[in-house]
Amino acid sequence: MKLTGMTDVAVRILMLMAVNRNDKWTIDRLSEATNSGRPQVAKVVQILNRKGYIKSRRGRLGGLMLAHAPASINIGKLVRNVEDNFALVECFACSPNRDCPLSAVCRFRGKLKHALNTFMNELDAINLTEIIENADEIRLSVAANSERELELSA
Secondary structure, three states: OOOOHHHHHHHHHHHHHHHOOOOOEOHHHHHHHHOOOHHHHHHHHHHHHHOOOEEEEOOOOOEEEEOOOHHHOEHHHHHHHHOOOOOOOHHHHOEOOEOOOOOOOOOHHHHHHHHHHHHHHHHHOOEHHHHOOOHHHHHHHHHHHHHHHHHHHO
16 A cells, blocks of 8 residues: 555644644745645645644734644544545445456455555554654754755755
8 A cells, every 4th residue: 555645744744743832834834844845735734624633823923733732643543534545456446337357256355455454553553642752853854954955045
C-alpha cells in the first residue's frame, strides 16, 4: 500500500504544530516548513480543520494551531480521515456491475485485507506524541531547511 502525499503532508503539519505548540501557523508558513505546494497544504489544512485536528483563528493574532494534545491524536485514525481509498488492488472495488470472475474462490483478496488490517492496526497503536519524541531535532531540521531556502532565493 502506498499512502498519498495528502497523508504525508497531514502528518508533517501535525508534527510541526505539536513541536511548536505556542506558534500560530499560516498556510504559507506550513507550505515552506513542509516543503510542499501551497494548494496541497491548503487542501490538507481544510481536511484537518474539518476533522477537528486543528483549529483556526482569524485576525491579527490568529492563525492555525493544534486543536488537541498530541497524545490524543491517533495516527491510524488520522490516516483513515485523510485517505479516501484503501483499495490495494482493483478487486477491492469490485461491484455487482463489475465483478471479478475469481471473487468466489480467490484467497489473495482475503490475504490482502488481512495485511491492510495489520498495517492499520500498527498505525492505530501510534499517537502523535510518539513520532515527535525528537522534538528538538525536528525544530532544528525545519530551521536548517528554512535557512537553505533563504540562501537559494538570495
